[in-house]
Amino acid sequence: MSRLPRLPVLPMLALPALALAAYALKGPADPLRPSGPEDGVGPLTRRRYWVEVEGAARPPVELAEHWRNHLPDHAPKWLAWFRGLDHPVPPVNRGDRLRIQMLLIRRGRVVVEHVDPLGFRVRTLRLHPDAGTSDFRVYPGEGPGQMTLQIESLLRTNSLLDRLAYVLGVHAAQRRNWELTLDSVARSSGGRTVSRGYESLETPQLAHSYGLPEVPETPVETTGEMAAHS
DSSP states (O other), X not given: OOOOOOOOHHHHHHHHHHHHHHHHHHOOSSTTSBOOXXXXXXXXXXXXXXXXXXXXXXXXXXXXXXXHHTHHHHSOTTTEEEEESSSOSSOOOTTOEEEEEETTTEEEEEEEEEEETTEEEEEEBSSSSEEEXXXXXXXXXXXXXXXXXXXXXXXXXSSHHHHHHIIIIIHHHHHHHHHHHHHHHHHHTTSEEEXXXXXXXXXXXXOOSSOOSOOOSSSSOOOHHHHTTO
């Protein structure tokens, strides 16, 4: 009596994982459409990171402009490698889009939706593991050379796979990325860090600590022709 060939167990178990990985790498059909928390899954989360600086040589407005134009230089490339999507950076201005390689494998795209003298805000595009906005801000202190540097994100994860990755450890890498970014910007101020902090809140409704004067319903228009550059 002949026996049926035995199929390898590990390759069979690996098929679903490979299918999920292929889906994540492929990305959405409209990768450059601006997205918000309504496009994501899981809890809406506000994450806030800050450092307090004393003895800064650069004034707040100059430091905020430097931060915006040189964000790729301050973020650790092994965690988040920023590059210009539409043109080389610097400069980085409102409407400019950035491509990000996170943890060397996960792709992300964001657009600068707001710029003011003391900060800037970026919005995720559909090709990103999160859905929402992140605000980068310099708050002047009471005395000369005193200031607070802050990064505040208001996000949901983009998909169930991204939510799973976040729970399993991506949240730690994300926190480390922004802490190292703040340290780098603080050093470029010419001052010294005297304190730091971090908080994460999950709730049905949250707002940024800094409200924009006007937030357009569709911050940036994208076209099919532009999408070809992703």
